[in-house]
Amino acid sequence: MEDMEEMKDYSGPLRPDLHANVSLGAFSKDAIIRMALETDKLLLCFGGCWNTFNRRMFDEETAVKMDREVWLERTEPQLVARLRRLFNIQGTDVASFLKFLQIEPLFATSRVEYTLDTDAQAIVTVHHCRALEYFERHGENLLQKNACDIHATGLAKAALDFHHDIRVKPLKLPPREITFGKAGRNQPPIACQWEIKLGA
Amino acid sequence: MSEMNDYSGPFKPDLKWEDFSQDILGDYVREISKIYVLLGGIWFGYLRERLGAQRADELHMELWETLGNKHEFNRPRAAMGICGHDVESFLKFAQIDPGIGMIFDIDCELKNKNHGILTIKMCTALRSAERHQDTQAQENGCGIDVWAMPKVVRSLHPDMVAIPLKLPPRKSPNEPACIWEIKMDPTHPSITNPELPEYAQVAMAKTEWDWPLFP
Numbered sequence: 001m002e003d004m005e006e007m008k009d010y011s012g013p014l015r016p017d018l019h020a021n022v023s024l025g026a027f028s029k030d031a032i033i034r035m036a037l038e039t040d041k042l043l044l045c046f047g048g049c050w051n052t053f054n055r056r057m058f059d060e061e062t063a064v065k066m067d068r069e070v071w072l073e074r075t076e077p078q079l080v081a082r083l084r085r086l087f088n089i090q091g092t093d094v095a096s097f098l099k100f101l102q103i104e105p106l107f108a109t110s111r112v113e114y115t116l117d118t119d120a121q122a123i124v125t126v127h128h129c130r131a132l133e134y135f136e137r138h139g140e141n142l143l144q145k146n147a148c149d150i151h152a153t154g155l156a157k158a159a160l161d162f163h164h165d166i167r168v169k170p171l172k173l174p175p176r177e178i179t180f181g182k183a184g185r186n187q188p189p190i191a192c193q194w195e196i197k198l199g200a
Numbered sequence: 201m202s203e204m205n206d207y208s209g210p211f212k213p214d215l216k217w218e219d220f221s222q223d224i225l226g227d228y229v230r231e232i233s234k235i236y237v238l239l240g241g242i243w244f245g246y247l248r249e250r251l252g253a254q255r256a257d258e259l260h261m262e263l264w265e266t267l268g269n270k271h272e273f274n275r276p277r278a279a280m281g282i283c284g285h286d287v288e289s290f291l292k293f294a295q296i297d298p299g300i301g302m303i304f305d306i307d308c309e310l311k312n313k314n315h316g317i318l319t320i321k322m323c324t325a326l327r328s329a330e331r332h333q334d335t336q337a338q339e340n341g342c343g344i345d346v347w348a349m350p351k352v353v354r355s356l357h358p359d360m361v362a363i364p365l366k367l368p369p370r371k372s373p374n375e376p377a378c379i380w381e382i383k384m385d386p387t388h389p390s391i392t393n394p395e396l397p398e399y400a401q402v403a404m405a406k407t408e409w410d411w412p413l414f415p
Binding site: 011032038039050082083102105113 | 259275
């Protein structure tokens with residue numbers, strides 16, 4: 001590998017020696033980051049596809065119940081544990097929870113501002129959320145409500161994996177009002193905002 | 201500031217992916233890929249508990265029609281600039297696919313520009329099904345691949361075929377999980393192979409049924 005130049009993408013010939021599962025080191029950092037973000041998005045697509053699929057196959061109530069159980073009960077705990085282990089995020093404080101959010105697929109593919117006010121309190125502001133923008137573009141109000149509900153519960157639950165006394169309080173949630181000016185759509189308000197607090 | 205190999209240090213409000221080393225970023229891609237595949241298993245297990253194996257089988261395929269054949273097949277190729285419509289491009293995709301090469305140990309042999317062999321030597325999904333002696337999960341998981349693989353190669357090029365040369369179950373853990381021949385063959389009349397296990401024949405028959413007459 002030493003004498004080979006890093007690949008910026010994989011538009012060149014097949015490299016039979018490339019084993020992505022062992023090392024992505026043949027690629028440049030930019031290429032790996034692109035791949036990371038696409039894999040994050042793919043994971044989020046899974047949620048969207050199965051929600052759409054459930055709603056087609058079952059009634060609304062059943063679909064939401066299935067979503068919540070598969071994502072919140074069976075998947076989210078794995079996601080939290082695996083990413084904490086991989087990035088060695090051992091802390092149990094608010095800052096450690098924010099570190100997890102920064103690498104969590106939904107937040108990682110959104111534009112988010114993290115403000116750690118004190119050791120025990122932070123504000124997380126999501127300026128751009130890909131999922132919300134998709135829902136707004138397609139007029140998927142019900143899907144947006146389901147997804148945001150599950151996300152709110154998931155965040156609160158994930159925080160408890162860090163400390164039994166971390167509370168996640170939504171300060172602002174979708175839907176949001178999109179207005180139009182002469183030049184087209186105005187800059188939309190923030191997608192959502194959360195207060196993360198340790199203790200009462 | 202030097203690159204971080206993990207995130208055990210202080211919280212960085214302005215964290216960027218570029219702050220991490222290539223190694224940890226590669227590990228992250230693989231971890232998310234594992235969760236992606238794991239989610240498929242969790243989803244199938246949930247459906248099976250609630251609706252029974254047969255219904256779960258049918259519904260699972262419908263989900264993967266969109267998720268696998270569109271998003272999983274297109275997103276990684278777009279991210280990595282794999283734009284070709286030949287056997288080589290398919291093998292390149294297989295190497296970086298979150299559902300194949302990113303998490304399984306595979307071999308890709310390009311015999312010539314129209315002919316390649318994809319060998320999945322170690323498949324964690326198969327290993328898990330074997331460990332739990334869960335034949336149903338194995339047949340469902342492999343059935344999805346047998347159904348999807350020919351479809352995705354054909355969406356790359358109408359003359360491209362994916363023929364399974366070897367499929368689970370296997371007699372020993374030393375055997376490869378599965379072997380696929382990928383080739384350009386406009387004359388290939390059918391992908392049905394009576395030598396294959398029954399679940400694979402059912403999945404392949406569904407693929408042929410799904411294919412449009414005039415792609």
